[in-house]
Each structure stands twice: as structure tokens, then as C-alpha cells.
Amino acid sequence: MASHGITRADMAAVNLPRRRVVNRLMEGFTALAAVIGVALLVIIVWSVAKRGAHALNFDLLTKTPVPFAIGPVKQGLANAFAGSLVLVGLATLMTVPVGILIAVYLVEYARPSVRSGVSLVLDVLNGIPAIVVAIFVYGLFVVGHGQSGWAGAFALACLMLPLMTRSTMEVLLLVPNSLREASLGLGVPRWRTILSIVLPQTIGGITTGAVLAIARVAGETAPLLFTSSLVGTHVSWTPTHALQSIPVAIYELSESPDPADHARAWAAATVLLIFILLTSLAGRWIATRSRRRISTSR
């Protein structure tokens, strides 16, 4: 006499109202956590922009700092903006080719065991605190030679490399194997297949990886404190000596007793945040575009 279907007794046994409440609570907590995440970003951007807005003007980008200035002197942080451009630019030039080569080796050539081993090493490298990288580069290049833009850029590159490699690996793994086989089946050598068939598919993804890595290190202070922080006030583009940078300038201005310096620090922070937001958005945009391209070519 087995009864079929859900009986009234079943319904009572599982206590549906309580289940509904628990479900609602769970949903509420998770949503609240998401709101906290978004709110943090909004609060940080808002508080920085509010304090920096009134010092944010064209002089900030074009004028250099005037030491020991008293009263309203027109001055800016042109040296820091120029220095950051050089440091991040050099770090990108060091990272992108090496990162792509590592990723191509791991995805296209290495045995699976080697791939997972090296991937783990890259993840560990990614987790090394920036200040530890700074001390390493300090010991390697700065001791005995003095600070330089090269040392600072190298320290930034150490932080960029794992990000760059991992993101390139991910897009290489997205390229369908059938495309590689199509080329190899014609009797085309492996290196040519990678260069002409695989890599062109991944340019968008590689660009995204580079842009996100740039956004990540553009605001790094710690690696530059030991390697490229003893600087003058003039604009310099040569990496053979130490270069000023935005994050280090913000740090130094914030230690100053002059409220005008604080305002400039907030303004510089605003510029840095805008730059990072824009590069991240650009990265996301390129990523969605290229992912669509790869998926249609499957």
C-alpha cells in the first residue's frame, strides 16, 4: 500500500516554513557581503576624490615640486608622473615577452607534471609580499650600485610576471586543440603553428593580462621605497638613476607638515585611482571582446 506523491504528512515533517526562512537568511547574508565589497570601493574612491578634487588641476601634472615653498606657489608632481610612466613602462617591457614565453612553454611544450609544478611556483611568487621583493632587489642591485629606475622597474616586474604568465596561460588553454591539429596535420612545424595560428588567437587575452598587471603594480609603493625613492624634484626620464613615482610621492607628501602637501597627495591618489580604474575597465573590455572571438572560431 505504498502511497505515491507528496502527502500532507511529508510536508509537515520537513518543516517548510523554517526552510524558507533559513534560505532567505542565507541569501540575505551573501547579498550583504557583496554590498560590503562594493561599498568599500565606493567609500575609498569617494573619500579620496573628495579630498583630492580641489588640488586636482593642470599644474599637478605639469609643474614640479618647489622645496620649502611658503604660501601659494604653483607646483605639481610632474616628476612623479614621468617617473611612474618610465618605471611601469620598463617593467611592462621586461615582463610581457618573458611572461608570454613562459606561458607558451608551459601550455604548448611542457609535460603536465612540469606545467602544474611551475604553475604552483608562479602562484607562490604571486603571493610574495611586495616588501620582500623590494629587499631582494635591494640586495641584488642597489647595494653597492645605488638606487636606479632600472632596479625599481625590475622590482615591479617581479610582481607583474606571475600575473602576466597566468593570464597568458589561461587564454592559451582556451585555444581549441583542433586548431593546433589542423595546422600540424598539414605538416607545419610546431613553432610555426604556435606563432601563426595559436598566438594570434590570444592577442586580446594577452593584452588584457598585461593591462591588468600594469593596473596592479602602478600603485605599488613598497618595491620602490628601497630601489627608487631618493630623488630630486626635476622631471627625469633616465632610468640610470632613481626616479620619483606617484605612490612614493603620495607616501612622502603624507608625512609632510604642510596641509597643501596633503592636498597634493590626495590629488595624486585620485589620479592614480582613476588610472587604475580605467586600465582595469579597458582590460575587461578587451577580454570580453577576444573571448567572443575565440568562442566563435571553435
Next chain:
Amino acid sequence: MTEVPPDMSITIEPTVRVETRRQPLPPRDRLDRVFHIDDLAAIYGTKPAIKGVTMDVYKNLVTAIIGPSGCGKSTYIRCLNRMNDLIPGFTQTGTIRYHGQDITSSDVDPVAVRRHIGMVFQRPNPFPKSIYDNVAWGAKVLGMKQNMDERVEKALTQAALWDEVKDRLKSSALALSGGQQQRLCIARAIAVEPDVVLMDEPASALDPIATQAIEQLMHELKSEYTFVIVTHNMQQAARVADMTAFFSISKGGEGQRWGELVEYDATEKIFTAPSDKRTEDYVTGRFG
């Protein structure tokens, strides 16, 4: 509804009929051997895929490989141009002599092997390039740069695609239909002038009309190339192949399964008078 008379006995007829318009095959000793495969075994890691395959593939014929799923048909055909080299953990034993030269030996460059033994895959895989570049790229990379326009036109014509695409050679190959893409892949394979074209279930993702187009072009091109085609479609083998090899699954101790060659003969013989019981069961539809 008409009643079946109770005295009428049910006979199982062969489900596959062999077309008779094909030319009778000359005796085997008068055929040129392209491949001489001897005791080939292929292993993925510790799992055998095929064992003890010994057969010859003859020039300017279409050779079909049939058999149930998992009998190692694809593994076998991919051995013939060293495509399995790309799979980690793959090993093989035995020899594959291609015009007398053992292409399984480690000092033979797989790139050189594939240069002569082209391949068309199960799913159409055109490059994300224009129709023209799909056909021209391989030839260009391999140094055949002269008269490229003629080369592309010839390959597309042979693949029965020229009339459909001649006005839009510069548009993306990805905009073509599945059947057109597969014919483009065939054009791409023959544009580099291979000796043998291996086809791994080339029509399994296509509709009957596209399938017919591909079978037709194999029929027309076999005077220039040697085709080896893997198919799970027996009718297709009966329609296109001169020789047919039937692979089956053998079971060993500890749950091991591997594919082996059961019978290899003229297609007509395989489908009408197979000498092995397993072949008969398979081609009459009693199994598989």
C-alpha cells in the same frame, strides 16, 4: 493494419547493400603498397588502445576502417601520420612502413611525415582566416609560393567548393556552413599536395547532402591521392571504399579492452561474404 502470416519466417537480410558500379579490384600483388603496417600496438599510458594490427594500404584506393565505438579506429588512423605524438603518455610498438620507410622510428621527423600524409578531422576546423588564406596558408608556409591563385582554385575545385565560394574568397571561413567548412578543410589538406589523405570520420557532423558531396569528391580524387577513412557509418564505407578493414573490441583480464583488426578485405567481400563471424554480426546489424 495488415496481419503478418504466421508461417512467414523472418530472415535477417544484410542491412548494407554494396553498390555495384565500382571497378573490380586488380589482384593484390599488382597493387602498389603505400603503407605496410606490421604488428602495430598503441598504448595510452598503461591502457592499450589497439594491439597486433597488421595490414597493407594500397595506392589510389579508398580504404575504410569500420568498427564499433572504442575499437581504436581513430587511434589507428592517427598513428599513420604520427598525430598521436602530441598526446602525453602515448606509446606505440610495431612498424609502419610508408613506401618502405619505417615512419615510427624516433629519427623520423613527424613534421616531414605529416607533410606527405595529410589529415581531415571529425569536426571541421578551419583556421579563423579568410577562405583563400585557409587554403593558401599551409602551401605558403611549406614554401609552395608560386601560382598561389591557381593552387587555391584547383584545391577548392577538387573539393567541390569553388563554385560556392569563388565570389567571396576574402570573407571569413567561419561564416561557411559545416559541410562547406569540411570541404574547405579537404581543400586545405590537398592544396599542399599530400600523397595520402587520412580522414577521421569526416562526415559524422554533417547532413546527408554534405556527406554525399564529400563521398563524391573522394571518389573523384582517388586517382590522385590515397584515402584512408575512418567511419562508424557502414553504408558510407560500402559506398566509398575499395578496401574495408573491420576492427572489433577484444577483452582481456582485469577489465582491459583493446581494439584489434578482425578482417581486412575488398569492401564487397566484407559486406557480402565476410569470413569472420564477428564481421558478419556487425555488418548485418546484429551487433554494434
